[in-house]
Amino acid sequence: MDNLTHTFVGLGVGELVQRSLPAEADAPRQRTRHRLLLTACAAASNFPDLDLFLTHLLPAPLGYLLHHRGHTHTLLYAIPQALLLLAMLWVFWPNARQLLRTSPHARLGLGLAIVLGFLLHMSMDLLNSYGIHPLYPFDPRWFYGDLVFIVEPVFWVAFGVPLALAIPNRILRGLALGALTLFLAGATWRGYLGWPSLAVLLVLGGVLAALRITRRQSRRAPALAALLSVGFIAVQGGASSAARSQVEATLHGIDPASRVLDVAMTAFPAQPLCWSFVSIEENEQAGSYRLRRGMLNLAPGALASCPAGLTDPAATEAAAPGIALAAPWTGDLAMLRTLAGRDCHVNAWLRFARMPAVDGDSATDVRFSATPRGNFATLDIADSARTPCADVPHWGYPRADLLGPALQ
Incomplete structure (x- = not known):
């Protein structure tokens, strides 16, 4: 995922952790803990991407391909990263250090914020078709979610609206909400987001805003944001599985002699019915393998109209209802x-x-x-x-x- 999404999700989960713990003894300590937990969770949610500094170890493009989402995106190497982040917060934040010495709630909250932040980063990166290998060195395999677009506005709205409304300054609060609205409108106007998806996102933002305004000190708004995000991921999971099954059946019908090895699914933003995909087939007897790009609409001509900005202009061959293929590449x-x-x-x-x-x-x-x-x-x-x-x-x-x- 992009780093702005990582930041929104980290801040939102940090806010949820903060509101789930008993309050500190006085307002200054409570403010320090609030800032500490949000900072720690947001930082941990971005920390693994420091591996971008390692990409120079190999010539392009190998440096980026093999060192980004590399060692820092594994569960084992998350441990020294978490300890480094904890040490930095302890050394460079005197007020937080003083609070942590005396408050068990602050220590618990900081531990949760850092652990959840690193797990969030790897989990979010796992959601798309790029993949990570979180179990290395015990298991060097890549794992791919094939569930969510790499810049997903559902997460921006779910976590961004409550966070924007928490900004004390009215002008900055208005600017943050305005920037989010302009982003959604611009993405829709340019054809990256469908109009029905925009309508759903605006309604979702309105519900979260109302809950945040009426329950200012409650954890309900960040909890609802997290619940909606998990629900969206679950819906995407079901849609991705159904779409992959349709693609595999279509490819087998086109060439029964080939074996479909894999189908990489890429979601459209905030649209579970629209997908692009790349498939790979093997024909050992013929000594060849084949790659196909394509588009899929799970509800062709009915519920879904896939945004034009993300459609593949080369996918013009109608292979099955809702499935269009580009010319294959054979190796x-x-x-x-x-x-x-x-x-x-x-x-x-x-x-x-x-x-x-x-x-x-x-x-x-x-x-x-x-x-x-x-x-x-x-x-x-x-x-x-x-x-x-x-x-x-x-x-x-x-x-x-x-x-x-x-x-x-």
Whole structure:
């Protein structure tokens, strides 16, 4: 997820922890604890992304692909990060240090805020199709949620509205709410968010605002925000599973001789009925594998009208009701396996690539072919050969099922 989403969610959960604990003995101590818990949870919710400073350890694009969402996004390496954050708060915040020495509620709250913040970061990053490997080094595999768009306005509204209304200054409060409204309106006008989704988000924001205004000291608004977010994720999970099943059935009908290995699902913002996807199929007998991009509407012509800003213009072939496919890309299995075995750069790149399109000149992960800044996952094979292979993390190969003997 983007760091603004991580911050909103961290602040919102920090607020929920703060309001769930008994109050401190006096107002100054209560204010210090409030600021401490929100700061700690928001910082912990962003801390793992400091791995961006490690991306220079490998040449582009391998540095970003293998070191971002790397060691700092694992449960084991969250422990030293949490201790570092705790030490920084203790050393550089004298008032918080004094409070923590005397208040068991503040110590409990700080522990909860930091632990929840790190778990929130990894959980939120797990929700999309990029993936993380949280169990490394015990299990090096990547795990993918395929549930939520990487910039999801549901979280912005659910946590952002109560947070904005908590700002003491009326002008700043109005600016924060106005900025959130303008973001939603702009995303809708540019075709990234559907009009029905905008209406639902505005109603949701209104309900949260009313609850926050009428219950100023209650934890009901942040608790409702968390509950709505969990419910949204559950709905997305059911929709993603149904969409993947439809795609797999359609692909099997098109080519029964091929085996569908994986379908990477990408949600539309605040729209459980609309999805884009990339699939990979293997035909061992023919010595080939195939990648397809496509769009899916779970309710074609009825409930859903997918926003135009995120549709794939290449997906024009109607393969089934609600499913449109782009022209497939077919690769040579023998060449892929040969490169994986003899070229250390391609081998390293394959520790990231979930949807690898590899020819003799370049390797690209088709998941990112439609990103506005271009496909950041593309590796120039000839150019990469000029640099040595070093500092390659031993993540699992997402396509170990396709590479087979090349990894042995």
